Amino acid sequence: MEQENKSKKGLIIFILIIVAVIIGVATALLLAKGDVKKLESVFTGGEAVKVTAKIELVGDQEITIPYQEEFQESGFTATDEKLGDITESVEVVKEEINENEYNLIYKVTDSNKNVVEAKRHVILTDEIPPVITLNGNKNVYVNTGTEYVDEGATAVDEKNGDVSGSIVVEGSVDTSKTGLYILTYKATDNSGNEAVNERYVAVSEAGKVIAQDGTQGKKGVIYLTFDDGPTQSSTPQILDILDKKGVKATFFILNFDEAGAELVKREHESGHTVAIHGYSHTYSAIYQSVDTYMNNITKLQDKIMETIGVNATITRFPGGSSNTISRHYCTKIMTTLAYEMVARGYTYFDWNVDSDDAGSAKSSDDVYKNVTSHLSKDKANVVLMHDFANNTKTIGALERIIDYGLENGYTFEVITPDTQMVTHTTNN
Numbered sequence: 318m319e320q321e322n323k324s325k326k327g328l329i330i331f332i333l334i335i336v337a338v339i340i341g342v343a344t345a346l347l348l349a350k351g352d353v354k355k356l357e358s359v360f361t362g363g364e365a366v367k368v369t370a371k372i373e374l375v376g377d378q379e380i381t382i383p384y385q386e387e388f389q390e391s392g393f394t395a396t397d398e399k400l401g402d403i404t405e406s407v408e409v410v411k412e413e414i415n416e417n418e419y420n421l422i423y424k425v426t427d428s429n430k431n432v433v434e435a436k437r438h439v440i441l442t443d444e445i446p447p448v449i450t451l452n453g454n455k456n457v458y459v460n461t462g463t464e465y466v467d468e469g470a471t472a473v474d475e476k477n478g479d480v481s482g483s484i485v486v487e488g489s490v491d492t493s494k495t496g497l498y499i500l501t502y503k504a505t506d507n508s509g510n511e512a513v514n515e516r517y518v519a520v521s522e523a524g525k526v527i528a529q530d531g532t533q534g535k536k537g538v539i540y541l542t543f544d545d546g547p548t549q550s551s552t553p554q555i556l557d558i559l560d561k562k563g564v565k566a567t568f569f570i571l572n573f574d575e576a577g578a579e580l581v582k583r584e585h586e587s588g589h590t591v592a593i594h595g596y597s598h599t600y601s602a603i604y605q606s607v608d609t610y611m612n613n614i615t616k617l618q619d620k621i622m623e624t625i626g627v628n629a630t631i632t633r634f635p636g637g638s639s640n641t642i643s644r645h646y647c648t649k650i651m652t653t654l655a656y657e658m659v660a661r662g663y664t665y666f667d668w669n670v671d672s673d674d675a676g677s678a679k680s681s682d683d684v685y686k687n688v689t690s691h692l693s694k695d696k697a698n699v700v701l702m703h704d705f706a707n708n709t710k711t712i713g714a715l716e717r718i719i720d721y722g723l724e725n726g727y728t729f730e731v732i733t734p735d736t737q738m739v740t741h742t743t744n745n
Contacts, residue, residue: 370427472504534697546704639741668701681713
């Protein structure tokens with residue numbers, strides 16, 4: 318009898334073990350499948366606890382934004398059949414996937430203690446290219462037969478940091494032949510955004526400077542330039558016309574008084590380039606030597622800095638780099654100055670379209686014809702005009718010149734330190 322009881326007891330224990338194993342395996346499988354509701358039903362009489370809440374997202378469930386911008390929540394609501402509006406109880410958790418995407422998980426607990434979720438997927442894009450900074454000057458003058466050693470460049474990306482290692486340089490310089498050589502620097506960030514910068518190397522025979530005629534510049538662009546201002550009788554009217562037409566220009570200015578300072582400020586604040594013509598325009602004073610010319614430049618440069626806070630480095634020689642009047646004061650000074658200005662990090666601009674408003678043009682019609690007849694889609698067009706006192710010829714022609722350019726597919730830009738120079742051959 319005792320032996321029979323022991324056998325029954327052993328059988329019961331064995332059955333219980335088998336049941337426990339079955340329950341354990343079933344529970345593990347349900348957990349592995351994430352089927353919490355079925356698991357609950359096992360322990361609640363076969364019926365899952367009803368989910369009484371839902372979360373609704375406003376807007377798209379997948380959103381793409383620039384990586385540098387913060388995600389702007391478009392909204393969401395959460396409601397429960399018993400509790401009503403439970404939006405304020407929603408918890409939003411950021412789930413990182415990688416550096417370019419993440420999920421926003423919206424969670425709330427309903428009246429039956431179920432955790433309800435919704436998900437928004439956010440993709441971060443990078444469309445900002447690196448910035449390439451040239452070591453040394455953008456414009457370089459060298460003589461034939463000398464060695465040119467490029468100073469290289471660096472590239473920094475807002476997101477990826479230093480990407481100088483990706484820089485590729487296209488082009489070469491042959492100092493055995495005169496000409497303008499363009500070195501193109503390209504850098505790429507991790508998102509494939511490419512940056513481009515250029516260096517212009519002009520190779521000339523000793524004692525000469527080759528001309529840069531604009532044919533290797535931005536073709537079809539018009540750079541309106543005005544010399545000899547600011548003046549109260551011309552500059553405001555020119556600025557009014559430019560404002561009206563939505564066009565920007567470059568002003569090569571001379572020394573100015575307090576009233577002129579207000580015009581310089583207006584030029585700058587309107588988005589025009591304020592550039593240096595010189596503190597003085599008196600040839601006999603400025604072309605005596607390199608020092609007298611550089612003093613004429615830096616004196617106005619300092620005043621521009623004091624007035625608008627800009628370190629102006631864009632210049633135009635009074636009379637242009639091809640002038641011959643300077644021969645009266647210093648032999649070969651224009652060639653020397655051309656090399657000197659570039660070596661010191663300045664750029665200088667002559668012109669390849671002359672309105673002749675300071676010369677033979679007798680009327681606004683003459684100015685208009687002189688400009689429009691020499692514009693070309695095959696070059697960068699640097700137009701010489703003036704805002705000296707009472708220049709009614711140019712004032713009367715300017716709006717028509719702009720209209721002609723716009724109607725014929727030209728674009729208007731300001732000269733910047735990155736603009737390829739347009740220069741003449743020096744004659745002294």
